[in-house]
Amino acid sequence: MVTLAVAAILLAIAVPALRVFIQNNREDSEADSLISSLDYARSEAVKRDANVEVCASVVGANAAATPTCSDSTAWNTGWIVETTGQAPTVLQVKSPLQGGNTLSGAFNGAGVTHITFEPNGFVKAAAGSGQYNTTYFTLCDGRGAQYARDIEVSAVGAAQASPNPGQTMTGQALACP
Numbered sequence: 001m002v003t004l005a006v007a008a009i010l011l012a013i014a015v016p017a018l019r020v021f022i023q024n025n026r027e028d029s030e031a032d033s034l035i036s037s038l039d040y041a042r043s044e045a046v047k048r049d050a051n052v053e054v055c056a057s058v059v060g061a062n063a064a065a066t067p068t069c070s071d072s073t074a075w076n077t078g079w080i081v082e083t084t085g086q087a088p089t090v091l092q093v094k095s096p097l098q099g100g101n102t103l104s105g106a107f108n109g110a111g112v113t114h115i116t117f118e119p120n121g122f123v124k125a126a127a128g129s130g131q132y133n134t135t136y137f138t139l140c141d142g143r144g145a146q147y148a149r150d151i152e153v154s155a156v157g158a159a160q161a162s163p164n165p166g167q168t169m170t171g172q173a174l175a176c177p
Contacts, residue, residue: 023141024165026099031139031149031161034079034103037094038115038159041081044091045117051084051124052091055114059096067093073111075103075137084116097139104177105137112137121157132156136168140176148174 037054045052055069059077067080067090081092097103105112115135116124122132132155139149150162152169162169 027139027141027149030097030101031151033094034151035159035161037079037081037092038153040092042117042121042157045119046121049119051116051118053084053114053116054079054081069114071113073104073113076101099141101141102177103137103139105135107135108133115153117157123153123155123157138174145174145176148176150174
């Protein structure tokens, strides 16, 4: 009986901690997946000497058969890596986020539907701006902004995640939609 009581107490303590562990790992995995796709797109742009974009994908019955970029700034539907131009070639397709997680991007305060890498590996400037700036992605789950992840893509195309949940690279607090 004592053994069962001790086991019950240990389970009561361990189960909530396991849930947090799973949520943290899910967020880390999804952040790593986005960074991997961004790095892949950048390397393909340099290798192909052509623009390559990463865009939020359309979800629907035909999405798997014909991956298509969305005009949405919500990236939780997954994303696509593709060449640009008259006949884009799909290079990679990522599935929707799990567990109700959300992913959104921002560039100069506006929502991001895609990010384009130029043949030199730099992030393509916003239409007509002539400037290269950092693009920010925020990955959130149901626990709120204190557990959110910040993923930043610098003007030169380097993607990285903030080491501290709930904060940007510069220590600013994140906000979740």
